[in-house]
Amino acid sequence: MALDRKIAYINLTTGEIEVKPIPLDVRKKFLGGRGLDAYLLLNHSKKGCDPLGPDNPLIVSGGILTATCASATARTHIMAKSPLTGLLGSANMGGFFAPEMAWAGFHHLVIKGKAETPSYIYIHNGKIEIRDAQNIWGKTTTESQWAIQDDLNDKEVKSLVIGPAGENLVTFACVMTGIKNAGGRTGMGAVMGSKNLKAIACRGTMDINIAHPVEALEYNKRFIDQITSAKVNKTQGILGTPMIWGATNSWGGVRTRNFQYNQCEYSDDIEPEAIDEICNDTIGPHHMAGCFGCQVHCRAQYRIPSGPLKGRYDEGPEYTSLGAFGAETDTPRAETVLAGNHLVDQYGMDNLEIGSLISWAMELYEEGIITSKDTDGLDLKFGNDEAVLEMIERICYRKGKVADALAQGGIPASKIFGKKSFDYLIQVKGMSNLHSDERATPGLALNIATASRGSDHLRSRPAIDLYHLPEKVLHKIYGNPVPYKGKLSSEHTEYIGKAWQVFWQENCYMGVDCLGICKYHTIFLGVTLPNFEDWPKVLYYNTGLEFTPKELWDISERCNMIERLFNLREGLTREDLEKGDMLNHRYFDEPCRRGAPDVVGLMIDKKKFIKMIDEFYEHKGLDQKGNPKPETLKRLEIENEPSHML
Amino acid sequence: METKDKVLMINPEKCTGCRLCELVCAVKHDGVSNPARSRIRVVKWEMDGVYIPMACQQCQDAPCMKVCPVHAITRNDELNTIEVDYDKCIGCRSCVSICPFGAMGFNSIDRQVFKCDLCDGDPQCVRFCEVEALEYIDADDVAILKKQEAAKKLYATSHKVALKEA
Numbered sequence: 070m071a072l073d074r075k076i077a078y079i080n081l082t083t084g085e086i087e088v089k090p091i092p093l094d095v096r097k098k099f100l101g102g103r104g105l106d107a108y109l110l111l112n113h114s115k116k117g118c119d120p121l122g123p124d125n126p127l128i129v130s131g132g133i134l135t136a137t138c139a140s141a142t143a144r145t146h147i148m149a150k151s152p153l154t155g156l157l158g159s160a161n162m163g164g165f166f167a168p169e170m171a172w173a174g175f176h177h178l179v180i181k182g183k184a185e186t187p188s189y190i191y192i193h194n195g196k197i198e199i200r201d202a203q204n205i206w207g208k209t210t211t212e213s214q215w216a217i218q219d220d221l222n223d224k225e226v227k228s229l230v231i232g233p234a235g236e237n238l239v240t241f242a243c244v245m246t247g248i249k250n251a252g253g254r255t256g257m258g259a260v261m262g263s264k265n266l267k268a269i270a271c272r273g274t275m276d277i278n279i280a281h282p283v284e285a286l287e288y289n290k291r292f293i294d295q296i297t298s299a300k301v302n303k304t305q306g307i308l309g310t311p312m313i314w315g316a317t318n319s320w321g322g323v324r325t326r327n328f329q330y331n332q333c334e335y336s337d338d339i340e341p342e343a344i345d346e347i348c349n350d351t352i353g354p355h356h357m358a359g360c361f362g363c364q365v366h367c368r369a370q371y372r373i374p375s376g377p378l379k380g381r382y383d384e385g386p387e388y389t390s391l392g393a394f395g396a397e398t399d400t401p402r403a404e405t406v407l408a409g410n411h412l413v414d415q416y417g418m419d420n421l422e423i424g425s426l427i428s429w430a431m432e433l434y435e436e437g438i439i440t441s442k443d444t445d446g447l448d449l450k451f452g453n454d455e456a457v458l459e460m461i462e463r464i465c466y467r468k469g470k471v472a473d474a475l476a477q478g479g480i481p482a483s484k485i486f487g488k489k490s491f492d493y494l495i496q497v498k499g500m501s502n503l504h505s506d507e508r509a510t511p512g513l514a515l516n517i518a519t520a521s522r523g524s525d526h527l528r529s530r531p532a533i534d535l536y537h538l539p540e541k542v543l544h545k546i547y548g549n550p551v552p553y554k555g556k557l558s559s560e561h562t563e564y565i566g567k568a569w570q571v572f573w574q575e576n577c578y579m580g581v582d583c584l585g586i587c588k589y590h591t592i593f594l595g596v597t598l599p600n601f602e603d604w605p606k607v608l609y610y611n612t613g614l615e616f617t618p619k620e621l622w623d624i625s626e627r628c629n630m631i632e633r634l635f636n637l638r639e640g641l642t643r644e645d646l647e648k649g650d651m652l653n654h655r656y657f658d659e660p661c662r663r664g665a666p667d668v669v670g671l672m673i674d675k676k677k678f679i680k681m682i683d684e685f686y687e688h689k690g691l692d693q694k695g696n697p698k699p700e701t702l703k704r705l706e707i708e709n710e711p712s713h714m715l
Numbered sequence: 716m717e718t719k720d721k722v723l724m725i726n727p728e729k730c731t732g733c734r735l736c737e738l739v740c741a742v743k744h745d746g747v748s749n750p751a752r753s754r755i756r757v758v759k760w761e762m763d764g765v766y767i768p769m770a771c772q773q774c775q776d777a778p779c780m781k782v783c784p785v786h787a788i789t790r791n792d793e794l795n796t797i798e799v800d801y802d803k804c805i806g807c808r809s810c811v812s813i814c815p816f817g818a819m820g821f822n823s824i825d826r827q828v829f830k831c832d833l834c835d836g837d838p839q840c841v842r843f844c845e846v847e848a849l850e851y852i853d854a855d856d857v858a859i860l861k862k863q864e865a866a867k868k869l870y871a872t873s874h875k876v877a878l879k880e881a
Contacts, residue, residue: 138742165734172749211762248761274751276824282746286739290843297845355846358764359733364845366731370764382762 132585321664393424
């Protein structure tokens with residue numbers, strides 16, 4: 070049974086390991102995955118704890134549906150206090166790790182302390198062992214995984230690992246599994262590095278009983294048909310996520326030269342079709358791969374076609390790599406993007422963060438705020454492909470003044486660079502924005518400003534806002550499972566009703582992350598995909614637990630509020646440019662210069678934007694300072710948190 | 716259903732490595748999720764992006780059938796499958812060691828050997844494989860389908876060469 074998967078508390082300092090069941094009342098309040106992780110983080114961390122100190126708990130989990138007979142239950146979630154932001158750290162990845170951990174008997178791990186020497190955790194059918202990793206330390210992410218398989222003499226072992234960047238405490242180092250699946254954001258790899266923890270390896274052959282197997286199988290088939298029939302998923306299955314990059318760039322929603330433009334020109338070489346052709350040439354016609362149980366198969370396989378890294382195998386590049394190493398740095402060349410993608414995969418760094426920071430440094434170089442003296446002679450100008458690749462390596466190994474500063478994250482680096490460098494930094498809560506440009510889309514701007522882990526698209530983005538759906542359709546989607554009587558607008562440049570859409574999506578994505586399934590299987594890019602209405606059935610058939618759509622909504626809202634409580638405890642204040650729900654001034658001062666006619670000239674209207682935040686707070690049950698009202702906490706049954714139930 | 720002479724055809728090139736086949740196989744046969752119980756397994760070379768689903772070939776001259784000391788393994792001509800009679804099986808695992816494909820499994824929870832039964836003519840792995848890396852087709856058609864695929868490749872290559880020369 071999924072419900073009999075356990076939680077393990079592992080202390081790397083003392084070597085103590087405690088295994089506990091997850092009580093049903095905890096499940097009913099927080100389900101699992103990211104929601105329960107948030108509960109665990111709030112309960113197991115002390116206010117103001119050092120993100121890179123032994124007291125910061127590193128929490129790793131699968132969702133309540135992980136490895137059950139539901140569709141695409143591949144996601145692993147990682148949570149801790151972030152060394153990048155000092156606030157909530159949260160990262161999520163596909164692949165095969167979380168299912169293996171579930172077959173090995175566990176849904177959640179809470180890891181505290183610091184190992185004396187480099188170590189890794191091995192979990193095998195209910196048993197947990199801390200093993201020596203001194204021979205693996207220093208290796209890249211893929212080398213580490215194969216070394217662990219050799220060490221255990223078992224090719225079926227699945228590992229979550231860090232690369233050299235995590236060891237070197239780069240604050241945006243990621244954790245990785247497989248070739249390219251990355252728990253990328255907020256520096257969870259650095260937290261592992263700070264604990265001398267190189268990897269977590271799992272191997273499991275324990276049954277997960279399915280409550281109603283016949284129904285679960287049939288419903289899974291229906292679910293998959295619903296998911297694969299969506300045109301957007303079909304296209305993802307052919308072109309991968311670069312498809313999104315191509316579409317967004319065409320209307321003017323891609324940051325270029327840091328934030329100077331909102332569209333990348335002369336980008337033929339990295340259009341989705343061009344990347345697809347490289348995959349075709351280097352791998353063959355069937356070059357798409359999938360995560361566990363997923364029929365969308367959005368991962369493209371490729372070999373680098375030319376240059377010094379020619380022939381190296383990798384997967385992706387995701388649209389974020391096209392943005393990070395193509396548009397933001399104004400180097401729209403396939404070879405650069407594919408090589409950059411490969412390097413960050415191998416070193417274990419967040420491609421979104423590093424691309425954004427390199428392009429920021431390029432703008433500072435252009436402005437004379439940093440000079441070639443600071444870069445040890447590297448010509449850090451926009452459009453310099455070699456400089457992009459060189460900076461990736463320098464940041465990983467923290468070589469030189471500029472790279473070492475960037476490795477600490479944008480805000481600390483801005484304090485080192487001084488002058489007006491902070492004004493150019495495109496971030497929220499200390500985390501850089503991905504490559505997308507939200508100046509023409511107030512709803513998306515609100516999303517990045519208020520997302521719990523910083524400037525991010527996967528926590529509350531109403532991406533379907535760009536489809537200009539009829540209001541009737543919008544009301545049907547956003548009016549369930551709780552009614553919404555306010556106005557909604559089909560126009561993506563509008564401010565009307567966007568606060569509700571962001572609030573709805575925030576709950577929808579939290580639901581998905583608690584279940585442990587992929588966002589391509591809900592209303593993210595596709596309008597017809599499963600959501601609150603469909604989840605009760607899949608939960609019932611697989612676990613036997615009964616929920617109404619409204620109850621699942623309440624759980625999501627509760628878990629989001631727990632994340633908010635953590636952020637507030639760690640210093641979030643509404644208008645703080647470093648730790649608040651606020652955008653960089655450039656969103657309000659610099660209009661879009663490229664793109665579709667209805668985009669050119671647009672920027673965010675600050676007055677309307679602040680009103681949107683007021684509205685958003687109201688939907689969430691926060692006061693105008695952004696703190697939860699007492700009645701909200703009572704309604705969500707979390708007035709006594711932290712409650713230490715688990 | 717006409718199942719005689721139908722076979723499971725595996726097209727490794729099309730496999731995305733998602734292992735949904737393993738999941739649905741275990742759920743269908745044992746009502747649980749556990750790849751260790753799956754009759755089909757995807758073997759991977761991750762560093763090359765190569766994924767190969769491995770399952771019972773339902774051999775004509777099946778080594779497992781021949782090696783079985785108690786004649787518990789027989790051919791079902793109706794379904795074109797090799798079957799294990801659990802009333803006769805003594806669990807010696809000779810079949811497991813002799814199978815050249817590793818297709819005969821041993822389940823250490825139930826202490827029993829297990830193998831693909833093509834779900835009695837409706838293989839779930841095939842039903843769930845959207846990319847058609849697994850197909851359930853007439854044995855006669857396997858070769859012609861492979862010929863067509865090979866011809867396609869041949870044509871594409873010669874076309875490319877011709878274009879280059881032009």
